[in-house]
Amino acid sequence: xxxxxxxxYPHNTHPTAFTQAQLEWLPWIEPLPEAxxxxxxxxxxxxxxxxxxxxxxxxxxxPDILGARTRTDKDIFYNPEAGLPRAERELSxxxxxxxNGCIYCASVHARFASHFSQRTEDVQRLLDEGIGADLGERxxxxxxxxxxxxxxxxxxxxxxxxLLRAQGLDDLAIADVIHGAAFFNWANRLMLSLGEPQxxxxx
Amino acid sequence: xxxxVSSSVxxxxxxxxxxxxxxxxxxxRAQREQARTNAQQSYLSLFAPTPPVFGNFxxxxxxxVAAFVAGLHGQPEVARFYADALAGQGARAGVVEAIANxxxxxxxxxxxxxxxxxxxxKEDAPGPSYAVSAAQYPVLGERLSAGLVHAHLLVFHPRxxxxxxxQALLDAGWSSTxxxxxxxxxxxxxxxxxxxxxxxxxxxRPVTLVD
Numbered sequence: 001x002x003x004x005x006x007x008x009y010p011h012n013t014h015p016t017a018f019t020q021a022q023l024e025w026l027p028w029i030e031p032l033p034e035a036x037x038x039x040x041x042x043x044x045x046x047x048x049x050x051x052x053x054x055x056x057x058x059x060x061x062x063p064d065i066l067g068a069r070t071r072t073d074k075d076i077f078y079n080p081e082a083g084l085p086r087a088e089r090e091l092s093x094x095x096x097x098x099x100n101g102c103i104y105c106a107s108v109h110a111r112f113a114s115h116f117s118q119r120t121e122d123v124q125r126l127l128d129e130g131i132g133a134d135l136g137e138r139x140x141x142x143x144x145x146x147x148x149x150x151x152x153x154x155x156x157x158x159x160x161x162x163l164l165r166a167q168g169l170d171d172l173a174i175a176d177v178i179h180g181a182a183f184f185n186w187a188n189r190l191m192l193s194l195g196e197p198q199x200x201x202x203x
Numbered sequence: 204x205x206x207x208v209s210s211s212v213x214x215x216x217x218x219x220x221x222x223x224x225x226x227x228x229x230x231x232r233a234q235r236e237q238a239r240t241n242a243q244q245s246y247l248s249l250f251a252p253t254p255p256v257f258g259n260f261x262x263x264x265x266x267x268v269a270a271f272v273a274g275l276h277g278q279p280e281v282a283r284f285y286a287d288a289l290a291g292q293g294a295r296a297g298v299v300e301a302i303a304n305x306x307x308x309x310x311x312x313x314x315x316x317x318x319x320x321x322x323x324x325k326e327d328a329p330g331p332s333y334a335v336s337a338a339q340y341p342v343l344g345e346r347l348s349a350g351l352v353h354a355h356l357l358v359f360h361p362r363x364x365x366x367x368x369x370q371a372l373l374d375a376g377w378s379s380t381x382x383x384x385x386x387x388x389x390x391x392x393x394x395x396x397x398x399x400x401x402x403x404x405x406x407x408r409p410v411t412l413v414d
Contacts, residue, residue, distance in 0.1 A: 006366040029379045065384070067248075068244035071237055071244070072241040076238050153278070178397070182397035186394035189386070193357055193368070
């Protein structure tokens with residue numbers, strides 16, 4: 001049996017604060033080379049363009065779980081039918097990522113939350129001040145629910161549901177908060193543990 | 204993809220959250236049908252993978268890690284589901300008990316851990332660093348023990364993750380592909396268990412006014 005080796009980046013400039021800036025991500029395990037991807041790997045990647053991403057080519061080592069995960073992700077965040085507005089699905093993802101400490105995931109979904117809500121400064125306050133930032137009652141309720149659900153063991157309960165209801169969320173919207181936060185407990189753990197973020201070079 | 208299997212295995216989230224066909228929560232979930240179907244498909248891809256399977260991560264070992272992870276989440280019904288599944292896998296002698304013991308020993312509250320040195324260091328939170336007990340190590344073996352150590356890191360303090368933690372898995376005999384499957388398995392459970400918790404809470408707070 002051959003023991004494999006991880007990849008390391010002693011000269012990487014690792015971001016040291018939460019940011020909405022675009023970051024790169026460097027894998028600690030060798031992704032599959034593009035030339036070795038089979039039909040089953042492409043099925044797992046779902047979108048062929050993801051073959052360009054080291055993250056997805058790393059996860060493509062086990063293509064079936066990647067494919068099922070990607071389809072779960074897309075429906076939770078992109079399904080436009082009713083439920084929670086897209087901006088607030090992204091807020092639940094950003095809040096879970098801020099709480100778990102995933103600088104890379106938080107950067108992507110804070111950017112999306114800003115884009116869809118046009119509340120860039122509020123989103124930045126979540127990143128700068130953390131999960132206790134006062135973002136107004138409705139966003140506070142979504143952040144609190146996402147954070148409580150992200151604790152291990154979970155601290156989520158009926159009080160969070162009531163707070164969300166009081167802000168006008170129906171049951172599908174509440175289920176969207178639950179799924180958005182829960183999904184990022186999956187995503188955060190992969191991004192945090194299989195590689196590291198990298199600040200983009202200036203210029 | 205698992206067409207025969209998926210139709211014969213009941214939806215795990217529905218089962219653990221107590222969602223009956225035709226119920227209000229069943230209708231809520233039906234509005235995100237792809238998420239529902241593929242959450243179940245994710246479970247099947249991890250625990251009943253379609254041959255040829257990538258890597259050599261035995262199904263009994265997958266359920267052993269799952270029973271440990273579910274135990275760490277402090278949800279008795281979910282923990283029982285995976286413990287029963289492990290027992291049903293013909294696990295090696297003593298493994299079921301060893302996993303139950305280790306899940307109790309590993310109990311903690313997360314997320315904790317350290318940030319890269321800098322302005323976020325003031326948010327660093329201390330917490331336990333888990334190792335398999337000397338008594339259970341011979342029962343579980345080097346490879347599965349290394350898997351549990353990594354699972355504990357992912358469950359409670361993923362921001363302490365490092366290339367060195369992955370190298371420890373590779374050194375204990377895990378291949379790169381098996382490390383990916385292990386990581387997906389633990390991270391998926393962090394999702395599945397939270398969906399169960401959330402939907403259960405939602406089911407217990409019925410809407411009193413219907414639009």
